[in-house]
Amino acid sequence: MKKLFTCLCAMIALMYFNAGKASAQATASANASATIVTPISITKVTDMNFGNVAVSATAGSVILAPAGTRTTSGGVTLPAVNGTVTAAVFTVNGEGAYTYAITLPSTALTITNGAVSMTVTAFTSTPSATGTLAAGTQTLSVGATLNVAASQAAGLYTSATPFNVTVNYN
Template sequence: MKKNLLSLVVIFSIITGGKAVAQTSATATANATAGVVTPITLTKTVDLNFGILVPSGTPGTLTLTPMGIRTHAGGVSVLSATGMVTPALFAVSGESGYAFGITLPGTDVILTNGGGQTMHVSDFVSFPSVATGGTLVGGVHTLTVGGMLHVDANQAAGIYTSQTPFSVTVNYN
């Protein structure tokens, strides 16, 4: 009797154990999700304009901040009649509440008066700054850009304009 009982236990173990070993796969399901935000855009609304200046026999610089404040050094003077003085003004648009980074020109921009004389702009700065970037409130933000104009000694008179526009880039952080 013990032998028959032992045989039944062994047979039962083999049958139920075989089913547990026979499970070699399992299946589950998952959903896929993607979030899409409004593309970020940058539109120039006003060009960078250093206004009217007077050179001398000494080279100098004229700096225009992103807030529109001019300072001069060296042999450059400014007149009380400044002309149109504006930092470059850009409109940033995109997804509200998202932060963005700013990239300014890394090389000088050359201005020419059409007669072969040149000046160059360097040290571009922005508000908000490159270091902090900005945040789109209501999906918009204003970005202003200034820089430093380098004026040669006895710079020739004329209207100097960049032949190639400079690039400013914004991107979502």
């Protein structure tokens, strides 16, 4: 009887400890979600064109601002007949009110007239470095510096490949 009582006490104690463990456990649930934003995109509207440039026996440069205005240095002048002068213009589209980073070319772009070349360097933009997609769109204008050699040969100079402007969400 004593053994039966000891066994019964052990079983009750075991049930008590297991019951305590079961009541200490709790469970909660959560849902998962994600929002896919509108992909950012960039589309060229207008190519860059430095317009008509007059040269001398001294090297110089033409700085085309993102606003489409030009200034010169060295032996370069701007004739009265401007020709077509335009900064490169792009439209950036994406999620409204998001900001984005702008990456401009970091290496020189070569333009040639078939036999002779010049370089385009020091790309700048408006907005500069970062833009904001108010209502999901923004115009991005890009200017640069045209480096003209002394007595540069006359002719129409163009790039064999376009330059790239990259935009990424911040």
